[in-house]
Amino acid sequence: xxxxxxxxxxQIVMGTLGTTRKMLRYLPVFVTVTLELALSIGCSKQQxxxxxxxxxxxxxxxxxxxxxxxxxxxxxxxxxxxKDIVIGFEELFDPRPDRESxxxxxxxxxxxxxxxxxVRSIDPKYHVELLQGRLVHVYPAKETADPVGLLxxxxxxxxxxxxxxxxxxxxxxxxxxxxxxxxLSTLLAERKRAWDRNHGQEIPxxxxxxxxxxxxxxxxxxVHRNITVRDALNLMAERxxxxxxxxxxxxxxxxxxxxxxxxxxxxxxxxxxxxxxxGIPLFQTF
Numbered sequence: 597x598x599x600x601x602x603x604x605x606x607q608i609v610m611g612t613l614g615t616t617r618k619m620l621r622y623l624p625v626f627v628t629v630t631l632e633l634a635l636s637i638g639c640s641k642q643q644x645x646x647x648x649x650x651x652x653x654x655x656x657x658x659x660x661x662x663x664x665x666x667x668x669x670x671x672x673x674x675x676x677x678x679k680d681i682v683i684g685f686e687e688l689f690d691p692r693p694d695r696e697s698x699x700x701x702x703x704x705x706x707x708x709x710x711x712x713x714x715v716r717s718i719d720p721k722y723h724v725e726l727l728q729g730r731l732v733h734v735y736p737a738k739e740t741a742d743p744v745g746l747l748x749x750x751x752x753x754x755x756x757x758x759x760x761x762x763x764x765x766x767x768x769x770x771x772x773x774x775x776x777x778x779x780l781s782t783l784l785a786e787r788k789r790a791w792d793r794n795h796g797q798e799i800p801x802x803x804x805x806x807x808x809x810x811x812x813x814x815x816x817x818x819v820h821r822n823i824t825v826r827d828a829l830n831l832m833a834e835r836x837x838x839x840x841x842x843x844x845x846x847x848x849x850x851x852x853x854x855x856x857x858x859x860x861x862x863x864x865x866x867x868x869x870x871x872x873x874x875g876i877p878l879f880q881t882f
Contacts, residue, residue, distance in 0.1 A: 664690050666719040668697040670734065671882070673715060674858065676701060677708060679841055681726075682833040683858035683882075684826070685734045686741040688721065689865065729834035742863055744873050746770070747826040749780045754820045754828045758848040761810035762836045763881050766829055766859045770879055775812035780825050784871070791872030816847045829859045829879075857881050 663671065670683055701714045712732070716724045725733045735741065742748070754776065757765040768774045772781040791797075820831065836857040838844045846854065860882055865875040 662692050662694070662696050664693065664719075665697040665699060666715075666722055666734070669699045669701065669715045669718045670732075670858075672699055672701050673711060673732070674856075674882075676704075676711060679837070679856060680708060681730050681732050682837045682856045683732045683734060683860075684830050684833060685858065685860040685882075686736065686747065687734075687860055687862045688736055688739060688741050689862055727830075729830070730837060731830055731834055733830075741861060742877075743865070743875070744863070744877070746780060746783075746863075746877055747824060747829075747861060749777070749783060749825050751777050751779050751823055751825065751828060752821060754823055754831075755812055755815040755817050756820070756831065756835060757810065757812070757815045759835065759839050759846045759854060760848050760851040761815075762832050763857050764810045766832050766857060766881050767879055769825065769828065770877065774810065776815070777825055777828060784873075787872035788870070789872075791870055795870075797870075829861075833857055833859055 664687075666687070670685060674681070674683065699718055701711050706714075708726070712724055712726060716722075721737055721739075722734050723737050727733050757776065765774065765776050769777045770780055770784055772778075772785060775781075820828070823831075833856070835844075836854065839846050839854045840856045846852070858881065860880045862878045862880070863875050864878065867874055869876050871877070
């Protein structure tokens, strides 16, 4: 018989009654580790946003950051072709311009290939390729946006999430409690633990299993094996496009209308970051 214990809105699945009693003795450790790790991840991402926000941009009516030319170009590209493409963007952590960038993608009526040529001319630091699945891959021409190689981490097993969870799965692919990329989250956890040990901040205990919506255990599939994190992000973006175009039947028709979801990866270099990576990685959707 399996038992369920709810702690702070988190559902923990346990085995027999005896196992449940035994596990409850360790529950405070589990909750402490869960909350501390979640707060650590949240603080890192919050620091990333705050570092790019000026006091004048703190109101809800103003953008958090101004767009770089390539960001603005890709935003305009998606407006021009709202249900024709999705984008996988490996972005260099460039300084933000003082004001919103202005770009020209050419007159209306140009084909996608012609508009992509305009995008290429806006920032030569990037390669722009149209891949199968109508995914536009944008990545640095010479440098790398991923010095640690997180996008190249191989996943032994990746299960496609529910269609209503695609955005959340992309944004949280690096977090252990969603479980979509365990090899990635294990690498990040190991680096974090090493940093904690070196700075006298090691957190004891082990993390248990958490069940709920938008987690890998609830993912309906299909299953893909031996693919990279980049491959998984592309697959989810391409799936979002197929669903939005009505080319496939949604696997959870609960939250229509579905919209195409593009992804972006950035790495903020910061030698003393508590991640132990020499910086802060950020997975985003747009």
